[in-house]
Amino acid sequence: MINLHPNWISGFVDGEGCFSVSFSKRNGWIEVRPSFSVCQSGKRFCHILKALETFFGCGGIRFSANDGTYKYEVRSLEDLQTRILPHFEKYPLESIKRKDWEKLCRICALMKRNLHKNKKGLIEIIDIAYTMNQSGKRKYMKEELLQSIGS
Amino acid sequence: MINLHPNWISGFVDGEGCFSVSFSKRNGWIEVRPSFSVCQSGKRFCHILKALETFFGCGGIRFSANDGTYKYEVRSLEDLQTRILPHFEKYPLESIKRKDWEKLCRICALMKRNLHKNKKGLIEIIDIAYTMNQSGKRKYMKEELLQSIGS
Numbered sequence: 179m180i181n182l183h184p185n186w187i188s189g190f191v192d193g194e195g196c197f198s199v200s201f202s203k204r205n206g207w208i209e210v211r212p213s214f215s216v217c218q219s220g221k222r223f224c225h226i227l228k229a230l231e232t233f234f235g236c237g238g239i240r241f242s243a244n245d246g247t248y249k250y251e252v253r254s255l256e257d258l259q260t261r262i263l264p265h266f267e268k269y270p271l272e273s274i275k276r277k278d279w280e281k282l283c284r285i286c287a288l289m290k291r292n293l294h295k296n297k298k299g300l301i302e303i304i305d306i307a308y309t310m311n312q313s314g315k316r317k318y319m320k321e322e323l324l325q326s327i328g329s
Numbered sequence: 330m331i332n333l334h335p336n337w338i339s340g341f342v343d344g345e346g347c348f349s350v351s352f353s354k355r356n357g358w359i360e361v362r363p364s365f366s367v368c369q370s371g372k373r374f375c376h377i378l379k380a381l382e383t384f385f386g387c388g389g390i391r392f393s394a395n396d397g398t399y400k401y402e403v404r405s406l407e408d409l410q411t412r413i414l415p416h417f418e419k420y421p422l423e424s425i426k427r428k429d430w431e432k433l434c435r436i437c438a439l440m441k442r443n444l445h446k447n448k449k450g451l452i453e454i455i456d457i458a459y460t461m462n463q464s465g466k467r468k469y470m471k472e473e474l475l476q477s478i479g480s
Contacts (some may be wrong), residue, residue: 180423185336186343190423192377193344222425226343229423272331272341272380274373 180229187233188269190226191216197278199285199307200316201323208323210294210303212286214262215251224248236261259286278310301329331380338384339420341377342367348429350436350458351467352474359474361445361454363437365413366402375399387412410437429461452480 200211214237218227227239227250237252252262263286266279285303293299301324308320351362365388369378378390378401388403403413414437417430436454444450452475459471 182423183336183340183420185334186340186420186423189334189337189340189342190344191340192337193341226424269334269337272333272337273377 179232180225182229182233184265184269187230188266188271191266192271192273192275194218195275196311197275197282198311199282199303201304201307201318203318203326207295208300208304208327210285210289210300210307211253212255212258212282212289213251213253214258214282215249217247217249219245219247221248234261234265255286255289258282259290281306281310297327297329300327330383331376333380333384335416335420338381339417339422342417343422343424343426345369346426347462348426348433349462350433350454352455352458352469354469354477358446359451359455359478361436361440361451361458362404363406363409363433363440364402364404365409365433366400368398368400370396370398372399385412385416406437406440409433410441432457432461448478448480451478 195214195216198213198215200213202209202211216227216230218224224239227248230250231237231239234252234257236254236257237250239248239250241248252258263279263283266276270276271279285306288294288299288303291299294303304320304323308316346365346367349364349366351364353360353362367378367381369375375390378399381401382388382390385403385408387405387408388401390399390401392399403409414430414434417427421427422430436457439445439450439454442450445454455471455474459467
């Protein structure tokens, strides 16, 4: 097993990582799903994802048959707040991905205080999330989400 | 100007960098062009490329109107051998890109000894280069290059 240098990890994540928040409609409300992930195409890159999983001690690796990629992903709020996000405080990101990290920190802090369960907090989270990862695909338009909670 | 950590650089290059060798036919012989490059799409990533240029103290940044990417590239054999390649000896790459780095070290060493100017050396360089960056595009088929030097 390779032993990754913490600054190497931040550099690699600046290139290949993703800090994002997705939403799904559930029981008349909206579920908020924060995520940290690193994708790699093909099995020959998989040892890096395994080393990341070992380093952070959380998350899991999934294969997507759709596009042949492997993804290391952490979705647990607890793990994001205690293991993933603090890493990049200590070993900073240098690309504009740092902005997405800052936004995910803010969203996780709101969720920790359960503010995603009331309308005002949820709207703030949606507002922030829709400025993240602007090249990524979204299941819902922002307006559609806001409408569904009567806003 | 941001100050990049050397291990951050190796992590970023493991994700976004490229060690390659291209060839072009010239005056009945083949010109060998070793290269280290890092591409980024869009101007908002440009500060990273500028920081890499400052860190390594060589190479240059070009814009490709074709695909809207910016590329930091080092092509000078001297700079590759004295500034770029030794960095990854000290701060190792962890992905399979390390193999391409090793191969570029070997090719640059052969070129330093002027062995690309004789047939045996050139064939060895072509053999190695065509096992690098297997997803990249090539101007010539390997067989076409070998034929053109009568091999």
